[in-house]
Every structure is written in C-alpha cells, then in structure tokens.
Amino acid sequence: MKILVGYLIDGKFNGIDRYLMTMLNYLQDINIQMDFISYNYNSELEQNLRKYNSRLFVVHNLKHPLKQYKEMREILKDEQYDTCYFNISEAFNCVGIYSSYKANVSKVIVHSHNSQSGGTNGIVRNIRTCIHKLFKNKLSKWSTNRLACSEVAGEWMFNQDFKTIYNAVDYPRFKFNKDKQIELKNKYDLNGYKILGHVSNFSYAKNTSFLIEVIHSLPDTYKLLLIGDGPEQFKCKELVKQYKLEEKVVFTGLVDNVHDFYNAMDVFLLPSFFEGLPIVAIEAQYNGLSVFMSENITKEVKLFDSTLYIPLSKEEWVSKIIVADLRRNTVSNEMIECFSLDAQKQNVLNVFELL
Numbered sequence: 001m002k003i004l005v006g007y008l009i010d011g012k013f014n015g016i017d018r019y020l021m022t023m024l025n026y027l028q029d030i031n032i033q034m035d036f037i038s039y040n041y042n043s044e045l046e047q048n049l050r051k052y053n054s055r056l057f058v059v060h061n062l063k064h065p066l067k068q069y070k071e072m073r074e075i076l077k078d079e080q081y082d083t084c085y086f087n088i089s090e091a092f093n094c095v096g097i098y099s100s101y102k103a104n105v106s107k108v109i110v111h112s113h114n115s116q117s118g119g120t121n122g123i124v125r126n127i128r129t130c131i132h133k134l135f136k137n138k139l140s141k142w143s144t145n146r147l148a149c150s151e152v153a154g155e156w157m158f159n160q161d162f163k164t165i166y167n168a169v170d171y172p173r174f175k176f177n178k179d180k181q182i183e184l185k186n187k188y189d190l191n192g193y194k195i196l197g198h199v200s201n202f203s204y205a206k207n208t209s210f211l212i213e214v215i216h217s218l219p220d221t222y223k224l225l226l227i228g229d230g231p232e233q234f235k236c237k238e239l240v241k242q243y244k245l246e247e248k249v250v251f252t253g254l255v256d257n258v259h260d261f262y263n264a265m266d267v268f269l270l271p272s273f274f275e276g277l278p279i280v281a282i283e284a285q286y287n288g289l290s291v292f293m294s295e296n297i298t299k300e301v302k303l304f305d306s307t308l309y310i311p312l313s314k315e316e317w318v319s320k321i322i323v324a325d326l327r328r329n330t331v332s333n334e335m336i337e338c339f340s341l342d343a344q345k346q347n348v349l350n351v352f353e354l355l
Helices: 015-026 043-050 065-079 095-102 122-142 151-157 178-187 209-216 233-243 258-264 279-286 314-322 333-338 341-352
Strands: 002-008 033-038 056-058 083-088 107-112 145-148 194-200 222-228 249-253 267-270 290-294 308-310
Touching: 002 015, 002 065, 002 095, 015 083, 015 279, 015 341, 033 065, 043 056, 065 095, 083 095, 095 107, 095 122, 107 122, 107 151, 107 341, 145 151, 178 258, 194 209, 194 258, 194 279, 209 222, 209 233, 209 314, 222 258, 233 249, 258 279, 267 279, 279 290, 279 333, 290 314, 308 314
Parallel strands: 002 033, 002 083, 033 056, 083 107, 107 145, 194 222, 194 267, 222 249, 267 290, 290 308
Antiparallel strands: none
16 A cells, blocks of 8 residues: 655654654554655655655645645656545645545545644734635545544544544653653753743744743742744743843753653643644653643643643743642553554554555
C-alpha cells in the first residue's frame, strides 16, 4: 500500500509533526510506502525520512493554491497512492484534499488537530474562521474518512460523523527521572525554588505572555521555566525585561529532549486560548505533574484530580498556584492505556485498513 501524508514542517517540534513521526515509527514494520508533503524543504527532515524509506514532496503553500493544486495533481498522477491522509487545523487547508478527490484516490482521510483559527490579529482570526466555515461544508464530500484528536477538534472541522483518535504518548519516556531532575535543576539554577513549567511554540493560541503576568505576581520563591520558541517569544522577553524578572524566568529555547525537562518542574501550566488536544498536558501528567489549564481546553486530557481548569484571570491562577500540592501523582495503568502507542496504532491500522 502507498500512503501520502500531509503536512510536515520539520518533524520535531510542531504537535502534528510529532504525531506523524511517532506514527511513522510504529508503522515501520508494516509493508507500506509512506511519503510526506511539506510547504518547505528541510534537508534534516528529508534525511530522517529516508531512514524509513519515505520521501518528502515540497509543494507551494496556501498563498499559491493553484500552484499547489497543479503540483499535487502531478504527484498523485505519477505515484498512484492508495490513500491520502491530511492532518490540518483549518478547513481551508484543503487543496491537497480536493486534489485527491479529483484524482479519484480511493481513500482520502482528513484529521483535525485544532479547535479554532489561529493568528494574533482578531480581524484576521475572524476572516479565517469565516473561510474555514465555508470550506468545512466541502470536507465531507471530498473525504472518505474523518478523524479528530479530540471531540472539540472534530466538531470544529466536520459537519458529519468523525472518529476520535487520541495522540499517543510513550509513557516510559516521560516517567519521572530523579537523576534528570538533579541535572537540569543544577544546569538552570532551579534548586530551592518552586518550578512552574510550560512547553510552547509561542504562538497566539498558547497565551504564554499570560504566564509572565502570573509569575510577576508570585513570590520570589517561584521560577518559570519556558521551553520552546516561536513568534511571541520576543513579546514575552520584553515583558520579562519590563517587570525585571530575569532572575525568575528561564527561556531554554528549542530543545530536543523536552521529555527530560518535565522532571525539573513542580507544576505544569497551560493557559491556552484554544487547543485541539494538548499532548503536552498528557506528557506532563505522565511525569506525575499536576497541570493547571485554561477552561478553554478539552476535559479529555484530565488524568488527576489535582489537574485544574482555571478561568483566565491572573488573580485566580496566582491563588491556585500558591496553595498547590507540589507532590507528584501516581500514574495508573488505565491512564497509560488511554493514550498508549498500542491503542493509537490499532486505531490507525483500522482506518488505513491494514489489519
């Protein structure tokens, strides 16, 4: 079987990228040819895909829909894929889907990974939402199978029935490691402090600047550990300078070992304006951490009673953090199974009809 999958960025840090690379890894023992589409050429990504005998096709982005359509039709004509599998956040990212429909690909799968339109500008978000709703009506016609990472993500993307497939987390990788805790606390001067952690692509949706306001209102016994990079990091760093919080906020930048950093935290914070299904919330809880999230996030990721959903009020977050129980939780086998690689693999194999 030949499967064409869209869309990758770098195969590392984006949530969809991590999901797709995990999927590629656990399907490598299956007799399939799985190739990928990207809007940007990345030599490191291409080399990584070659390990799985996968190829990378680069097409124009949505600023050039006609060029992308032509490129997609050429790829589909030349390669004759059995299945096309598109992972998207907004319905107007549908050029590949429409191309596959017009090429009579036998199975066209659309997988929703978000619950709102992104962007920092409110007017732009509203325009994107209107366009999304317009194309949302087309997806059911152009697709044969509809998937979502959560119930809210499915309702956002589809007018017809869909199947929820939770993103998988490899529990042993995120299990608490005392040695890593000591190593990272020493490296980043975190000993003796209560560590609030956050993993982010610093996009509008993540609302990371809210955490700068929160740490500004907390005693000096707290430090904020921010992992990742993205468009709003500069804004966050400017707020840190404005409030003179250089000693209380640590920016790690992009790291390849995010799983290790959960060990250095006492509580994980996620004040997002919206999410599909935030896999970082599962990763943090697999490490035993309590997670404090905004009320905008799906309840499907709550594993512990100590994990809280809090309105986006600085005062409420500060009050909850100050009284938080910082002891790690015990992860049960039932919690592990819900987001296990085996469960996801079985779901994906069923959708691809590979069982």
